[in-house]
Amino acid sequence: MSDQYKFLLTExxxxxAWYNIQADLGFDLPPLLHPQTMEPTILPPPLFCAAxxxxxxxxxxxxxxxxxxxxxxxxxxxxxxxxxxxxxKALDTPAHIYYKYEGVSPPGSHKPNTAVAQAFYAKEAGLxxxxxxxxxGQWGSALAFACQLIGLDCKVYMxxxxxHQKPYRRILMENWGATIVPSPxxxxxxxxxxxxQDKEHPGSLGIAISEAVFDAGxxxxxxYSLGSVLNHVLMHQTVVGLEAMKQLEMAGEYPxxxxxxxxxxxxxxxxxxxxxxxxxxxxxxxxxxAVEPTACPSLTKGLYAFDYGDAVGAAPxxxxxxxxxxxxxxxxxxxxxxxxxxxxxxCALYDRGIIEAAVVPQRAVFEAGVNFAMSEGIVPAPESAxxxxxxxxxxxxxxxxxxxxxxxxxxSGHGHFDLGAYxxxxxxxxxxxxxxEEKVKEAMQHLPKVPMAA
Amino acid sequence: MSDQYKFLLTExxxxxAWYNIQADLGFDLPPLLHPQTMEPTILPPPLFCAAxxxxxxxxxxxxxxxxxxxxxxxxxxxxxxxxxxxxxKALDTPAHIYYKYEGVSPPGSHKPNTAVAQAFYAKEAGLxxxxxxxxxGQWGSALAFACQLIGLDCKVYMxxxxxHQKPYRRILMENWGATIVPSPxxxxxxxxxxxxQDKEHPGSLGIAISEAVFDAGxxxxxxYSLGSVLNHVLMHQTVVGLEAMKQLEMAGEYPxxxxxxxxxxxxxxxxxxxxxxxxxxxxxxxxxxAVEPTACPSLTKGLYAFDYGDAVGAAPxxxxxxxxxxxxxxxxxxxxxxxxxxxxxxCALYDRGIIEAAVVPQRAVFEAGVNFAMSEGIVPAPESAxxxxxxxxxxxxxxxxxxxxxxxxxxSGHGHFDLGAYxxxxxxxxxxxxxxEEKVKEAMQHLPKVPMAA
Numbered sequence: 091m092s093d094q095y096k097f098l099l100t101e102x103x104x105x106x107a108w109y110n111i112q113a114d115l116g117f118d119l120p121p122l123l124h125p126q127t128m129e130p131t132i133l134p135p136p137l138f139c140a141a142x143x144x145x146x147x148x149x150x151x152x153x154x155x156x157x158x159x160x161x162x163x164x165x166x167x168x169x170x171x172x173x174x175x176x177x178x179k180a181l182d183t184p185a186h187i188y189y190k191y192e193g194v195s196p197p198g199s200h201k202p203n204t205a206v207a208q209a210f211y212a213k214e215a216g217l218x219x220x221x222x223x224x225x226x227g228q229w230g231s232a233l234a235f236a237c238q239l240i241g242l243d244c245k246v247y248m249x250x251x252x253x254h255q256k257p258y259r260r261i262l263m264e265n266w267g268a269t270i271v272p273s274p275x276x277x278x279x280x281x282x283x284x285x286x287q288d289k290e291h292p293g294s295l296g297i298a299i300s301e302a303v304f305d306a307g308x309x310x311x312x313x314y315s316l317g318s319v320l321n322h323v324l325m326h327q328t329v330v331g332l333e334a335m336k337q338l339e340m341a342g343e344y345p346x347x348x349x350x351x352x353x354x355x356x357x358x359x360x361x362x363x364x365x366x367x368x369x370x371x372x373x374x375x376x377x378x379x380a381v382e383p384t385a386c387p388s389l390t391k392g393l394y395a396f397d398y399g400d401a402v403g404a405a406p407x408x409x410x411x412x413x414x415x416x417x418x419x420x421x422x423x424x425x426x427x428x429x430x431x432x433x434x435x436x437c438a439l440y441d442r443g444i445i446e447a448a449v450v451p452q453r454a455v456f457e458a459g460v461n462f463a464m465s466e467g468i469v470p471a472p473e474s475a476x477x478x479x480x481x482x483x484x485x486x487x488x489x490x491x492x493x494x495x496x497x498x499x500x501x502s503g504h505g506h507f508d509l510g511a512y513x514x515x516x517x518x519x520x521x522x523x524x525x526x527e528e529k530v531k532e533a534m535q536h537l538p539k540v541p542m543a544a
Numbered sequence: 545m546s547d548q549y550k551f552l553l554t555e556x557x558x559x560x561a562w563y564n565i566q567a568d569l570g571f572d573l574p575p576l577l578h579p580q581t582m583e584p585t586i587l588p589p590p591l592f593c594a595a596x597x598x599x600x601x602x603x604x605x606x607x608x609x610x611x612x613x614x615x616x617x618x619x620x621x622x623x624x625x626x627x628x629x630x631x632x633k634a635l636d637t638p639a640h641i642y643y644k645y646e647g648v649s650p651p652g653s654h655k656p657n658t659a660v661a662q663a664f665y666a667k668e669a670g671l672x673x674x675x676x677x678x679x680x681g682q683w684g685s686a687l688a689f690a691c692q693l694i695g696l697d698c699k700v701y702m703x704x705x706x707x708h709q710k711p712y713r714r715i716l717m718e719n720w721g722a723t724i725v726p727s728p729x730x731x732x733x734x735x736x737x738x739x740x741q742d743k744e745h746p747g748s749l750g751i752a753i754s755e756a757v758f759d760a761g762x763x764x765x766x767x768y769s770l771g772s773v774l775n776h777v778l779m780h781q782t783v784v785g786l787e788a789m790k791q792l793e794m795a796g797e798y799p800x801x802x803x804x805x806x807x808x809x810x811x812x813x814x815x816x817x818x819x820x821x822x823x824x825x826x827x828x829x830x831x832x833x834a835v836e837p838t839a840c841p842s843l844t845k846g847l848y849a850f851d852y853g854d855a856v857g858a859a860p861x862x863x864x865x866x867x868x869x870x871x872x873x874x875x876x877x878x879x880x881x882x883x884x885x886x887x888x889x890x891c892a893l894y895d896r897g898i899i900e901a902a903v904v905p906q907r908a909v910f911e912a913g914v915n916f917a918m919s920e921g922i923v924p925a926p927e928s929a930x931x932x933x934x935x936x937x938x939x940x941x942x943x944x945x946x947x948x949x950x951x952x953x954x955x956s957g958h959g960h961f962d963l964g965a966y967x968x969x970x971x972x973x974x975x976x977x978x979x980x981e982e983k984v985k986e987a988m989q990h991l992p993k994v995p996m997a998a
Contacts, residue, residue, distance in 0.1 A: 095618040098552055164549040165630075165921050176619075176693070194648070196921030198960075238918055239630070261963040264970055265917050463719050464692055467619050467650030506652075506960040509715040516718055 095175055097337035099168035104160055109328040111363045111435060112321065113151035114370050119321070119434050120409035125398060128540050131406055137306050137314040139215035142208065145322035153325065155207075162206045162239050166195040167329065171337035177465035178485070185488035186343060187481060188498040190334045190361060191468065197262070199471065199503030200357045201232030201317055204326035208315050209233070209240040218311035219243040223273065223298030226252050226425040227259025228471075228503065229317035234268035244268040245312075247275060247301040250293035252425075258507045273298040280304060294418075295428075296401025303404065318354025319399065319408075319433045327360020330500060335364050338498065347377035347484060349499035351476035352389065352447075353426045355380075355433030361500035363435075366444060378445040380436065381476040383455070385523035386419040388412060388432045389440050389447040391530065396540040397431055407538055410437045414533025420523040422452050423511035424472040430533070450479045451522040456515035458482050459505065471503035472511050549629055551791035553622035558614055563782040565817045565889060566775065567605035568824050573775070573888050574863035579852060582994050585860055591760050591768040593669035596662065599776035607779065609661075616660045616693050620649040621783065625791035631919035632939070639942035640797060641935060642952040644788045644815060645922065651716065653925065653957030654811045655686030655771055658780035662769050663687070663694040672765035673697040677727065677752030680706050680879040681713025682925075682957065683771035688722035698722035699766075701729060701755040704747035706879075712961045727752040734758060748872075749882075750855025757858065772808025773853065773862075773887045781814020784954060789818050792952065801831035801938060803953035805930035806843065806901075807880045809834075809887030815954035817889075820898060832899040834890065835930040837909070839977035840873040842866060842886045843894050843901040845984065850994040851885055861992055864891045868987025874977040876906050877965035878926035884987070904933045905976040910969035912936050913959065925957035926965055 112119065121130035133143050145153060155163075174187040181187075192200035212220055220242055224230025230246040237244035246263055250272035253260055263270050271277060273293045274284035278301045284291045306314035316323060331348075338345060348365045350358030358380050368374040382389055392411035399405035401415055412431040413419075419428040439445045459475035461482065462468070470478055477499040488495050505512065514520050566573065575584035587597050599607060609617075628641040635641075646654035666674055674696055678684025684700040691698035700717055704726035707714055714724050725731060727747045728738035732755045738745045745751075760768035770777060785802075792799060802819045804812030812834050822828040836843055846865035853859035855869055866885040867873075873882040893899045913929035915936065916922070924932050931953040942949050959966065968974050 094555055096555065098554070100552070101548055101550065196917075196923070235921060239921070257967065258960075258963045261967045261970070262923065265914055265923055265963075265966055267918060460719055463650075464721060467689060467693070469650070469716065469719055506712075509712045509719075512719055513711065513715045516715070 094341070095173055097171040097340045099333060099336060101164050103333070103336060104163050104167050105155065105329050105332040107152035107154050108325045109332060109364055109367065110148055110151055110153055110325050111367060112149050114367050115438070116370065119438055123396060123407040123540055125404055125406055128407065128538070133320070137303060139211050139217065139313055141211040141214065142322050145325060146320060156210055159207050159210050163329070168333045169194050171334055172466070173341060174466055177462060180465045181482065181485050181489065183485040183489045184492060184494045185485045186494065186496045187485055188338060188341070188345070188496070189501045190330060190498070191501045192330060192357070193468065193501065193504035197231040197235045198506060199228050199232065200327060200330060200360060201229050202235055203329055203360065204317065204323045204356065205232040205236035206239065207326045209236040209242055212313045213240050213242055217242065217313050219245060219309065220315045221245045221247070221302040221305040221312055222315045222317070223247045223295060223302040225249050225295050226256050227263065228426055231259050231262045232317065233315055234263040234266040237268065238266040245305060246270045247273040247298040249273055249295060249298050250291065256507070273301050275301060278304045294401065299400050300402055300404060318356040319431070321435060323356050324359035324363065324433055324435055327356050328363050330360040331362060331364035334361060334498065343496045345376055345498040346495040347379055347497055349379045349381060349477045349480050349497065351427060351473050351502065352380040352382050352432065352436065353429045353473065355436040357500055357502035359433060359436060362445070366439060369444060379480055380440070380445055380447045381480045382447060382449055383422055383424060383427050383476060384449050384451045384525055385422045386413065386428050387449045387525060388430065390449050391525055392432070393534060394437060394441055395537055397537050399431065403538070407540060408434050410434050411440065413530045414536055416536045417530055417533035420526065422523065423508060424455070424476060426473040427476065448480045450476055453515065453520050453522050455479050456512065456520060459512070460515070468501065469505040469512070470501055471505045472508050474502045477501070548795070549627055551625040551794045553787060553790060555618050557787070557790060558617050558621050559609065559783050559786040561606035561608050562779045563786060563818050563821065564602055564605055564607055564779050565821060566603050568821050569892070570824065573892055577850060577861040577994055579858055579860055582861065582992070587774070591757060593665050593671065593767055595665040595669065596776050599779060600774060610664055613661050613664050617783070622787045623648050625788055626920070627795060628920055631916060634919045635936065635939050635943065637939040637943045638946060638948045639939045640948065640950045641939055642792060642795070642799070642950070643955045644784060644952070645955045646784060646811065647922065647955065647958035651685040651689045652960060653682050653686065654781060654784060654814060655683050656689055657783055657814065658771065658777045658810065659686040659690035660693065661780045663690040663696055666767045667694050667696055671696065671767050673699060673763065674769045675699045675701070675756040675759040675766055676769045676771070677701045677749060677756040679703050679749050680710050681717065682880055684724070685713050685716045686771065687769055688717040688720040691722065692720040699759060700724045701727040701752040703727055703749060703752050704745065710961070727755050729755060732758045748855065753854045754856055754858060772810040773885070775889060777810050778813035778817065778887055778889055781810050782817050784814040785816060785818035788815060788952065797950045799830055799952040800949040801833055801951055803833045803835060803931045803934050803951065805881060805927050805956065806834040806836050806886065806890065807883045807927065809890040811954055811956035813887060813890060816899070820893060823898065833934055834894070834899055834901045835934045836901060836903055837876055837878060837881050837930060838903050838905045838979055839876045840867065840882050841903045841979055842884065844903050845979055846886070847988060848891060848895055849991055851991050853885065855884070857992070861994060862888050864888050865894065867984045868990055870990045871984055871987035874980065876977060877962060878909070878930060880927040881930065902934045904930055907969065907974050907976050909933050910966065910974060913966070914969070922955065923959040923966065924955055925959045926962050928956045931955070
């Protein structure tokens with residue numbers, strides 16, 4: 091057994107239930123507040139179906155995965171867990187390094203784990219369409235894929251500059267039958283307003299969210315779909331960690347540390363939450379490390395405060411580590427990590443010292459991605475390469491100390507659509523961005539003033 | 545068992561030997577002829593190491609796969625065999641459709657099965673470098689990957705127009721440490737000559753081959769590496785079919801037909817040759833279908849004659865179905881199928897009626913690729929989509945006749961780097977190319993005049 095490279099499970103081993111950490115936290119998450127009234131609220135019902143709202147607040151430990159969702163998971167799940175034997179050798183480390191590889195899904199990342207579930211519940215609720223926003227297209231392509239398989243229409247508002255500069259994910263979405271429009275679009279009042287200012291407005295994720303939300307809010311047959319941050323999204327992702335736990339058992343190991351990159355928190359949480367449970371409930375002393383970019387360090391530098399979920403102050407207010415909803419991160423290539431806030435579950439765990447965080451600059455991240463590809467073949471997505479970077483750093487510490495630690499990380503996606511960024515790295519055209527202290531200070535002025543009770 | 549989607553093998557199940565069909569053909573392949581003397585020859589020793597030359601002519605049925613090669617195979621092998629349950633339903637066919645998916649390798653195709661083996665033998669022979677040519681980059685990226693893992697330098701001459709228009713595979717090769725130059729390059733006399741005519745000469749596969757061969761011929765520490773056509777290349781690919789056979793057994797089925805696309809013949813042969821053995825040796829009556837593009841139909845329209853392996857008449861002469869070595873196929877997006885000739889083993893089998901061939905036009909191929917992605921998620925490489933097309937056609941015949949046939953095909957790679965071609969399809973910008981009768985007639989004038997004896 092112990093000389094294996096890959097630990098594979100059968101389709102029978104796909105988890106039958108998602109793990110809901112709210113059952114084991116031992117405390118309540120702070121409430122979500124309405125953006126206008128600032129009163130405690132649920133996810134806006136015109137946008138989210140009842141089943142997802144129920145999951146958002148459930149304290150059931152295990153929530154059954156509907157069989158049609160498991161059937162679709164079978165197209166790529168269980169995903170492999172690799173022992174990085176060649177890389178360990180190249181790093182000359184006594185550490186054992188494992189990575190869970192979510193790039194095997196057709197859209198190439200962990201995102202469809204929740205996209206398929208969300209599409210399923212929307213279909214069950216009698217809806218016909220889902221709308222969403224996408225930046226570079228990772229989330230949009232996962233939702234397009236899910237809608238096609240479940241039998242829903244899918245409308246994606248894609249940030250215009252990405253729509254034009256990164257056409258590959260747009261084409262991928264079209265292959266799966268989705269309708270993609272560059273945002274701002276003439277199809278919503280907010281899109282029209284921006285287009286009146288500038289016919290070729292480059293757009294932003296904030297604008298695209300507003301358009302997708304407006305679309306769902308004004309079509310009875312349409313719900314809105316979000317790819318990270320929310321409790322139910324993180325829960326859907328726990329299939330990743332539950333499988334990994336079983337696979338590590340096959341390898342006869344338990345990790346000393348588990349690592350994932352964080353933007354909104356979904357791939358990190360999906361991978362680590364089952365291990366966090368062991369830590370809380372069974373007293374394991376696993377290190378749980380969230381890796382964020384220096385350009386957008388919400389956990390390590392943000393305030394743990396109530397802030398809007400979106401950039402324009404229209405979404406509900408959540409208590410989270412935030413750099414301020416008006417903060418615009420530098421244009422790092424890991425587009426999926428450019429979020430001002432963080433999933434409330436992740437923040438609560440960080441605030442209580444159950445998980446820790448590491449911060450890494452862009453060039454060191456790409457250096458790590460190339461280093462990994464040299465031994466393991468797979469080219470990581472720039473987001474995932476953040477986790478790779480910290481895995482290297484920890485493996486090298488083991489080399490120094492001679493400790494044979496077990497390091498496990500989530501390789502959340504491949505970089506096939508991000509090779510332009512690798513090219514920039516090879517050509518020494520990548521910039522490192524320091525912590526943007528002044529910009530964050532400015533953004534902090536705009537936090538919502540919520541009642542003391544909250 | 546029978547409700548499974550994927551049939552997975554363990555690392556232990558990676559074949560321990562390649563299957564050499566020359567042991568079972570019952571006839572000798574026509575000799576290779578020297579391009580100048582036209583005398584029977586072997587693969588030019590300055591370009592190919594002795595181990596590969598031995599494999600090229602061996603009649604041993606099983607040739608052991610060296611353990612270090614199997615170790616590298618473990619990074620992605622055994623590859624999955626899928627039962628296309630969703631697609632069968634969408635096609636409303638009683639047929640059972642299986643596909644072997646080679647896109648799981650880091651370079652994204654079947655090509656590393658032979659690249660790793662070739663790099664291994666070169667290293668064993670004391671060489672330091674391999675040189676090769678690449679068009680769109682599928683083969684070049686496989687060899688770059690293999691050289692990095694084996695520990696050889698890799699020099700790739702990439703057709704200049706692709707180097708500039710399709711940078712993603714070039715970047716992939718650079719990630720694996722290879723040196724890529726646009727061809728024609730200033731580094732060889734033939735490159736220099738073309739550049740003198742035109743400083744921005746777009747290049748061609750023929751020129752790139754000449755440069756790579758010259759490089760290997762003039763560096764003692766360098767061999768040349770070819771990604772298809774040759775007997776040993778086809779043999780290295782039989783891991784695909786050997787695994788598939790075992791996986792179909794797990795599914796409790798034996799295929800009524802096996803299907804693969806053909807350009808030089810390597811993915812097709814790798815997949816089908818073990819089934820051809822059953823047909824020759826055990827009398828199975830499996831249909832074995834090679835699928836070629838209408839733009840380059842060497843099996844169905846070519847002459848079975850002696851012709852040069854390359855475009856300029858410098859490579860050895862082989863007996864094969866050829867459209868003439870001076871024939872330049874239309875610019876279809878399945879770049880890997882644009883070869884004037886065909887692997888001698890494939891030709892001999894076709895000539896004897898052991899295998900059959902189908903011809904499909906470009907638009908129908910992309911239509912099939914999209915149709916497949918809609919159900920199975922995976923976006924096929926344009927080459928692989930040729931096999932998908934015929935799988936659909938056969939599945940629909942089964943729908944007509946009510947027959948429950950078992951169809952198995954090789955999905956030799958993913959289309960992540962070919963989405964531009966899918967975009968052209970969606971925008972109705974793809975052309976179909978008829979059989980180019982006049983161009984072939986012209987090219988036939990230039991076949992080498994070999995002695996009658998050959």
